[in-house]
Amino acid sequence: MNTTIGNLVVIALLCGLASCVSNKKIVYLQDQEKGNGHKRFEPVSYPATSPDYILETNDIVSVKINHLQLTQDYQQVSEDFDTQMRMGIQHPMLIGFTIDDNGMVDLPTIGKVELAGLTIFQAQEAISDKAKQYFTNYAVKVFLLNSYVSVIGEVQRPGRFPFYVNELNIMEALSMAGDLSEYADRQHVRIIRDRGEKNEVIVVDLNDRELLTNPAYHLQPNDIIVVNPLSSKKFIRRDPQNIFNAISTLVSVATLFVLITR
Structure with missing residues (x-):
């Protein structure tokens, strides 16, 4: 009987160790x-290795041109740009401009600008170059919505x-x-x-x-x-408590068996 209990103790220790994850x-x-x-x-x-994202077809970009006459044209849904951004998280197409199959976006007043193949900062420069044909004293901000x-x-x-x-x-x-x-x-x-x-x-x-x-x-x-x-998670089934419950049940049954067979 002592051998049986000893074996159960060994099994319990092995199960406990199996449920542990090394640091x-x-x-x-x-x-x-x-x-x-x-x-x-x-x-x-460590050297920085951060490749820039390149815009592509079907990307949705937010374009904001700050100018006295243009601000409302580019804030399409609301006067409050923060409100727009909250909407953009769930529905980016409502406030953004989609890059079409030709790599272009069609913006109010300034017309089409090719953005596919550019980084966000290059896209800002491309839109700014187009906008200067129409306006002075303006600022352009572009970022990716999707x-x-x-x-x-x-x-x-x-x-x-x-x-x-x-x-x-x-x-x-x-x-x-x-x-x-x-x-x-x-x-x-x-x-x-x-x-x-x-x-x-x-x-x-x-x-x-x-x-x-x-x-x-x-x-x-x-x-x-x-x-x-x-x-190892396949063994512990997500909750280690399951193992200890099983061990406790096993030891209880063995103890009861020993008491009965004395």
């Missing part, structure tokens, strides 16, 4: 080089999140989703990127500090981040 699989941006000692606490710089990042899989709050900044990195995107769960596979996070006629899949390791030098660290509009669970 090496959880900690972000680790220094993978060994033997650095105190140097790992020194500031480290700018989202989707995060799915082993995160706290999966979803599709709008962003209106020029640069968004993968850590910021994951923070929008409430961070990864304890059982997320941080070493094989996939980024699905639309490349027009094909989709590109990029795999990044969030545990490795060298991620900061990877161009994929900075996201592109409409990227999709896919986070798979660790293989």
